Amino acid sequence: MTIKILSDSACDLPEDILREYDIDILPIVVIKDDVEYFDRQTIDPISVYDDMKEGEIYTTSQITANTFSEKFTEYAKNGDSVIYIAFSSGLSGTYQTSELAREIVKAEYPGLDLDIVDTKAASGGFGLIVLHAAKLAKEGKSKEELLQAIDFFKDSMQHIFTVDDIEYLFRGGRVTRTQAFVGGILNIKPVLHVEDGKLIPLEKVRGKNKVYKTMLNIMEKRSVGVDLKKQTIAITHGDDIEGANKLKELMEEKFGVDKFMINTIGAAIGAHSGPGTLAIFFLDKDYN
Numbered sequence: 001m002t003i004k005i006l007s008d009s010a011c012d013l014p015e016d017i018l019r020e021y022d023i024d025i026l027p028i029v030v031i032k033d034d035v036e037y038f039d040r041q042t043i044d045p046i047s048v049y050d051d052m053k054e055g056e057i058y059t060t061s062q063i064t065a066n067t068f069s070e071k072f073t074e075y076a077k078n079g080d081s082v083i084y085i086a087f088s089s090g091l092s093g094t095y096q097t098s099e100l101a102r103e104i105v106k107a108e109y110p111g112l113d114l115d116i117v118d119t120k121a122a123s124g125g126f127g128l129i130v131l132h133a134a135k136l137a138k139e140g141k142s143k144e145e146l147l148q149a150i151d152f153f154k155d156s157m158q159h160i161f162t163v164d165d166i167e168y169l170f171r172g173g174r175v176t177r178t179q180a181f182v183g184g185i186l187n188i189k190p191v192l193h194v195e196d197g198k199l200i201p202l203e204k205v206r207g208k209n210k211v212y213k214t215m216l217n218i219m220e221k222r223s224v225g226v227d228l229k230k231q232t233i234a235i236t237h238g239d240d241i242e243g244a245n246k247l248k249e250l251m252e253e254k255f256g257v258d259k260f261m262i263n264t265i266g267a268a269i270g271a272h273s274g275p276g277t278l279a280i281f282f283l284d285k286d287y288n
Helices: 015-020 045-053 065-078 094-108 123-138 143-156 167-171 177-186 208-222 241-255 267-273
Strands: 004-008 024-026 029-032 035-038 059-061 081-086 113-118 157-162 188-195 198-206 233-237 260-264 278-283
Touching: 004 065, 004 123, 024 065, 029 267, 045 267, 059 267, 065 094, 065 113, 081 094, 081 123, 081 143, 094 113, 113 143, 123 143, 123 157, 123 233, 123 260, 123 278, 143 157, 157 208, 188 208, 198 208, 208 241, 208 278, 233 241, 241 260, 241 278
Parallel strands: 004 024, 004 081, 081 113, 233 260
Antiparallel strands: 029 035, 029 059, 157 188, 157 278, 188 198, 233 278
16 A cells, blocks of 8 residues: 655645655645635745735744644545654644644544654755655555654754845744844844754854855755765745755755755745745765
8 A cells, every 4th residue: 555645835845746746735824914825725935925025924824633634534534544744843833733633533533544753844854854755655665664764854854044034033033133133234144954843043144145155064064974966955945046046056066966856935934934035955864
């Protein structure tokens, strides 16, 4: 039996990959003016970024227990074997809600065959974990093999990213009002990473060209002894394809990497990171 892979829209995987590997996606709710939209279904990220540039404010809401219960019940009735690969519990309550929903559904359908994994990851890093699991599922690997691979990927995934306007991080509670004001005046770009599923500032850099250099220097330090040429590197962006392509070219030159997955950051994450965000994702260990 082929294992079903379920995830949520914060994985930022391209639509063609979702179709090719038959990945089920539940949309995170995006809110504007008290109106709820479904990420990548009833609202697209580019319109969100355009609005944010004009001063509009978006918020998000986690996937509801009812939505999870309906999906899990569907799987239970079909007799499917499923892995739900979840957005970081350090950034959303979605993982915890899915666990609650699983217990509710299992009370009615004790035979529900569902594992839930907290990736502690976001955007392209999250997406790489989902994609690898889906590839193994398509190859007919067992659930145990998939879960082992998922654990390796989530424990080895590196996130390095920057935002174009530090104001968006202030709105999300990641920096103070003073830091946001000074950063905006001085054109300071924060470089951050994800640690135990949470966003952690690493450095403050002035000017975009220096940001590229800083991100790649961090990547180099965190990939010592790793053959990056064997990996697919994910790059996601907040409506900044030029910046994403610049990072791609620099990685090609510096590391000899030739496999990339580039995609726009969806509204679920983009509502908090804002337009101009750039992020790179890779493994800090070789996967065999």
